[in-house]
Amino acid sequence: GESVGLHLPTLSVQEGDNSIINCAYSNSASDYFIWYKQESGKGPQFIIDIRSNMDKRQGQRVTVLLNKTVKHLSLQIAATQPGDSAVYFCAENIRGGATNKLIFGTGTLLAVQP
C-alpha cells in the first residue's frame, strides 16, 4: 500500500516566527499537490494547492514551493500563530488510466510556543 509512515516529526516555533514544513513526494508523474492542516479529532482541512506547471503559489500567510527536480514540496507559514498548531500533511495526486488518487505524506506536527 501507499505510505502511512512513522510517528510524526515535530517542528516547534515561537509565535511570530516563520515556519517551513517540508515534504518529499514519491512519484515523478504526480501533477498536482495539496497541503492540509489537521487539528486533533477533526478531518484534514485544505490550505493551499499547486499544479506541477508552477514553482510557487501564495495564499494568505502561506506559500507553497514546488521543486520537481528533487521531488520536494514545502509550506511556508508567515508570522506563525498559536492557532496554526496542528498536523500538516502534503498530498500528491497520482493519475494514470482509471487511477485518480491522492496520496498523503507522513505529516508534521507544528507546535507554536507563545
Place this chain on the structure above:
Amino acid sequence: SQTIHQWPATLVQPVGSPLSLECTVEGTSNPNLYWYRQAAGRGLQLLFYSVGIGQISSEVPQNLSASRPQDRQFILSSKKLLLSDSGFYLCAWRDRINSPLHFGNGTRLTVT
C-alpha cells in the same frame, strides 16, 4: 453549497462483529469519493476510491470492502472486525481531477 456527512462519529465494536460506515455528499453530482484510515499519530492511508457508481478501486487488500450504491453515497464495510481495524476513518470527495479533497468529520472506530 456542497456538504459531506459521515456517521457515526464514534463507534465501539467487538472483534468479529460487522461494520458499516456511511458517507453521503450533497450539492454535487458524480463526485470522486474516497475512504482513508488514520492510525493514532500517523498519516492517512488510502483504502478505497470511486470515480463512479459501482466503480471501486481498492488500495490495500485487507478486511474491509467498499460500495457505492448511489452517486453520492459511499459505504465502508467489514464482515468481521479485527483489532487492527481500529482507527479514525475519513470519507472525502472532490468534483474533478486536480482539485482538493473535502473531508468529512471522521468516524473514530475502536474494536475491543
